[in-house]
Amino acid sequence: METQQYTYKYPRPAVTTDCVVFGFDGHDLKILLIERGIEPFKGAWAFPGGFLNMDETAEQGALRELKEETGLDLRYIKQVGAFSDVDRDPRSRVITIAFYALAKKSEVQGGDDAAKAQWFALNEVPRLAFDHDYILRKTMERLRKDIHFEPIGFGLLDEQFTIPELQRLYEAILGVQFDRRNFYKKILQTGILDEVEDDDDRHYYGEHREMRSMDIGALFGSIAAESRPSYSAARSDDDSRRRKGTRFSFNKKRYDQLKEDNNFRLEF
Amino acid sequence: METQQYTYKYPRPAVTTDCVVFGFDGHDLKILLIERGIEPFKGAWAFPGGFLNMDETAEQGALRELKEETGLDLRYIKQVGAFSDVDRDPRSRVITIAFYALAKKSEVQGGDDAAKAQWFALNEVPRLAFDHDYILRKTMERLRKDIHFEPIGFGLLDEQFTIPELQRLYEAILGVQFDRRNFYKKILQTGILDEVEDDDDRHYYGEHREMRSMDIGALFGSIAAESRPSYSAARSDDDSRRRKGTRFSFNKKRYDQLKEDNNFRLEF
DNA sequence: GCAAAAGTGTTTCGTTTACACCCATGC
DNA sequence: GCATGGGTGTAAACGAAACACTTTTGC
Numbered sequence: 001m002e003t004q005q006y007t008y009k010y011p012r013p014a015v016t017t018d019c020v021v022f023g024f025d026g027h028d029l030k031i032l033l034i035e036r037g038i039e040p041f042k043g044a045w046a047f048p049g050g051f052l053n054m055d056e057t058a059e060q061g062a063l064r065e066l067k068e069e070t071g072l073d074l075r076y077i078k079q080v081g082a083f084s085d086v087d088r089d090p091r092s093r094v095i096t097i098a099f100y101a102l103a104k105k106s107e108v109q110g111g112d113d114a115a116k117a118q119w120f121a122l123n124e125v126p127r128l129a130f131d132h133d134y135i136l137r138k139t140m141e142r143l144r145k146d147i148h149f150e151p152i153g154f155g156l157l158d159e160q161f162t163i164p165e166l167q168r169l170y171e172a173i174l175g176v177q178f179d180r181r182n183f184y185k186k187i188l189q190t191g192i193l194d195e196v197e198d199d200d201d202r203h204y205y206g207e208h209r210e211m212r213s214m215d216i217g218a219l220f221g222s223i224a225a226e227s228r229p230s231y232s233a234a235r236s237d238d239d240s241r242r243r244k245g246t247r248f249s250f251n252k253k254r255y256d257q258l259k260e261d262n263n264f265r266l267e268f
Numbered sequence: 269m270e271t272q273q274y275t276y277k278y279p280r281p282a283v284t285t286d287c288v289v290f291g292f293d294g295h296d297l298k299i300l301l302i303e304r305g306i307e308p309f310k311g312a313w314a315f316p317g318g319f320l321n322m323d324e325t326a327e328q329g330a331l332r333e334l335k336e337e338t339g340l341d342l343r344y345i346k347q348v349g350a351f352s353d354v355d356r357d358p359r360s361r362v363i364t365i366a367f368y369a370l371a372k373k374s375e376v377q378g379g380d381d382a383a384k385a386q387w388f389a390l391n392e393v394p395r396l397a398f399d400h401d402y403i404l405r406k407t408m409e410r411l412r413k414d415i416h417f418e419p420i421g422f423g424l425l426d427e428q429f430t431i432p433e434l435q436r437l438y439e440a441i442l443g444v445q446f447d448r449r450n451f452y453k454k455i456l457q458t459g460i461l462d463e464v465e466d467d468d469d470r471h472y473y474g475e476h477r478e479m480r481s482m483d484i485g486a487l488f489g490s491i492a493a494e495s496r497p498s499y500s501a502a503r504s505d506d507d508s509r510r511r512k513g514t515r516f517s518f519n520k521k522r523y524d525q526l527k528e529d530n531n532f533r534l535e536f
Numbered sequence: 537g538c539a540a541a542a543g544t545g546t547t548t549c550g551t552t553t554a555c556a557c558c559c560a561t562g563c
Numbered sequence: 564g565c566a567t568g569g570g571t572g573t574a575a576a577c578g579a580a581a582c583a584c585t586t587t588t589g590c
Contacts, residue, residue, distance in 0.1 A: 007273050011322050012280040015363060054279050054361050058352040082350040082365045084326035093322050095283060095365075097350045145417070164542065181544070182580065244588060245542055267579085432569065449571070450553065512561065513569055535552090 013084075013093040017062035018049035018132070019077060020100040020139045021070070023108040024156040026165060028121040029172040031136070032103070033128070034069050035116040040090050041129030048117070049096065058097040066101065070117040076155070077101040078146070080139050088131045098135050100143060102155030122172075147173055148266055151192065154250040160196050162245040163187060174268060190266065192255045193248040281352075281361040285330035286317035286400070287345060288368040288407045289338070291376040292424040294433060296389040297440040299404070300371070301396070302337055303384040308358050309397030315404075316385070317364065326365040334369065338385040344423070345369040346414070348407050356399045366403050368411060370423030390440075415441055416534055419460065422518035428464050430513040431455060442536060458534065460523045461516040 021032040033045040048069040052061040059077060067073050077099040084095045108119070120126070122140075127133065146152055153169050154161075167183045187193060258264040289300040301313040316337040320329040327345060335341050345367040352363045376387070388394070390408075395401065414420055421437050422429075435451045455461060526532040 003277055005275050005277065006279045007275045008280070008282075009271055009273065010319065011274045012276070013283055013320065013322065014276075015281055015283065051278065052281065052352075054281065055354060057354060058350055058363070079349050081347050082326055084320075084365070086323060086325060095326070097352070097363075149413070162542085179581070180542080181582085184543075185545095186579085430569085447554070448569085449555085452570080453572095454552090 011093075013095045014089075015052045015058075016049055016094055016096045017052055017058050017065060018047040018096050018098045018135060019062045019066050020047055020080070020098065020136060021066065021072065021074075021103055022100060022143070022156060023103045023119060024105065024169050024172065025108070025119075026105075027168065027172070028123075029169070030108075030119040030121050031125065032070055032072070032117055032119055033125070035118070036129055037116065044129040045118075045120075045126050046129035046132050047098075047135070052097075059099070062097070062099045072101075072103060072107060074101050074103065074107070080135070080142050083131060083135055085131060096130075096135075098139065100139050102152060104156065105158050144174060148268070149264070151250060151255055151266075160247040160249050162247055164245065166248075170268060176268075178268065186267075190258070190264070192251050192258065192264075194251045196247040196249055279361075281363045282357075283320045283326075284317055284362055284364045285320055285326050285333060286315040286364050286366045286403060287330045287334050288315055288348070288366065288404060289334065289340065289342075289371055290368060290411070290424060291371040291387060292373065292437050292440065293376070293387075294373075295436065295440070296391075297437070298376075298387040298389050299393065300338055300340070300385055300387055301393070303386070304397055305384065312397040313386075313388075313394050314397035314400050315366075320365075327367070330365070330367045340369075340371060340375060342369050342371065342375070348403070348410050351399060351403055353399060364398075364403075366407065368407050370420060372424065373426050412442060416536070417532070419518060419523055419534075428515040428517050430515055431461075432513065434516075438536060444536075446536065454535075458526070458532070460519050460526070460532075462519045464515040464517050 023030045023032065032048065034048050036042055036044050036046050048066050049062065050065040050069070052058060053064075056064065058079070062077055063074060066077075078101075080098040080100055082095055082097050086093065088094065088096070125136070128136065143152065147170070152173075153166055156169055157165060163184055164180070166187065167178060167180065170183075171177055255264065291298045291300065300316065302316050304310055304312050304314050316334050317330065318333040318337070320326060321332075324332065326347070330345055331342060334345075346369075348366040348368055350363055350365050354361065356362065356364070393404070396404065411420065415438070420441075421434050424437055425433060431452055432448070434455065435446060435448065438451075439445055523532065
């Protein structure tokens with residue numbers, strides 16, 4: 001087999017990308033991992049990623065690999081940095097450029113289809129391949145820092161969400177608990193949330209939900225008691241079912257204005 | 269000439285490092301640039317940096333290049349990130365990992381010796397080679413963000429400094445003005461500054477200064493009036509001469525404690 | 537109807553801001 | 564002795580934190 005060869009005057013490290021994808025199921029912050037099919041670290045879990053092509057930026061490469069390996073088609077990632085320890089890959093000198101990404105609940109559902117990809121709650125993450133444990137630690141530090149200045153929460157929630165959902169997310173990321181009343185005040189005072197009117201129930205329940213809320217009442221009223229648990233079991237891993245409460249959406253325009261004037265700061 | 273060749277199955281980008289070195293002369297924040305001696309961008313100014321060796325991390329490579337090109341022998345740098353635009357180097361695909369470093373006043377004096385290295389005040393920086401203008405913008409954003417969480421100021425000042433010096437530095441970095449009294453309060457309340465006692469004048473003026481403060485008085489008293497300007501001209505770029513006021517030093521141990529408990533925040 | 541979560545205001549406390557005068561030094 | 568910069572305290576305004584009860588929803 002005649003493979004093309006590439007020759008350089010000086011040795012060069014290989015360059016890969018890795019992407020730490022965060023998702024939120026309403027309770028736990030999760031990350032998306034791939035089970036490695038080949039050595040080294042065969043059978044171990046690792047971040048989706050791979051070798052960088054010559055005609056793409058690191059961002060583009062990371063997004064391409066993410067799609068190839070997990071089916072997730074995201075648009076925004078944020079660079080964490082380059083990891084360049086000499087022995088981080090036992091095969092040869094490999095430098096990786098790490099990113100993190102935020103997946104919305106609706107995207108998370110679809111992502112699970114892909115081959116060996118699986119979501120892990122942060123406190124259930126196994127030992128990872130290469131230096132990915134270290135990369136994860138650094139990425140978490142970065143996420144916790146960024147969340148004070150950027151509307152990260154909204155990248156992890158669907159178009160519409162409730163304040164308590166948002167609060168649980170902040171608590172999951174930062175590992176602390178907030179007073180509900182103070183959280184309401186603080187987040188609403190920023191002005192970056194719009195209350196969503198109820199006049200269209202289709203939006204209520206997100207794209208996955210097709211019944212109107214009146215239909216639920218009708219359903220529950222007409223179906224025998226023993227059939228209800230089955231319905232709710234079938235939906236138990238889909239939180240869109242229990243979307244009660246006032247829904248809000250993220251007002252990006254307003255946020256960009258505040259950001260422009262350096263006037264945005266979320267102090268928790 | 270028989271040069272060693274390195275051959276790979278897939279093409280690889282070249283990897284370089286670049287280092288944005290900040291210094292502070294008491295009034296302006298400055299950066300250290302190198303005049304390029306070869307194409308591309310021959311004659312243009314650029315950050316010190318160069319190709320990464322296979323047996324060193326990016327950090328080590330950046331520090332090595334910094335020493336080779338400017339004579340500055342620093343120990344700490346902070347990664348800003350990888351820059352990977354496909355066409356950022358007209359010769360070929362080159363990815364650079366950028367860092368920033370902080371040089372103390374005493375180190376800055378020595379750094380000037382090196383060949384083509386020169387300090388530029390931030391508002392006098394010329395058009396830079398490659399994408400270094402962009403890298404500088406990103407690095408400044410990073411520095412302004414970091415300064416809220418890390419004692420960056422102290423990396424740019426000598427062992428001992430006065431509160432007004434520190435204030436000027438913060439003002440230079442953030443581009444704003446602070447009320448003097450409030451700055452005193454805020455910075456002292458953190459508890460990370462120790463007041464330095466006057467009982468040893470040698471420390472007063474830093475390592476470059478060998479005269480005791482009484483000697484300055486004696487000098488000025490005994491030398492004829494016309495000779496003073498010459499003395500002060502010779503020293504005019506060396507602010508250690510006019511170190512008046514109460515001096516403080518950075519209490520790293522105390523800072524590390526606060527940092528440990530996530531209790532450090534410098535809110536300006 | 538019972539349990540769990542959503543929604544809402546007020547008071548207390550600490551932090552931030554604004555502001556003016558005296559002192560020491562350099563020249 | 565004049566100009567420049569260093570050093571200090573207090574009052575007002577604002578934002579953060581603590582706190583409990585009622586309503587709605589799910590089942």
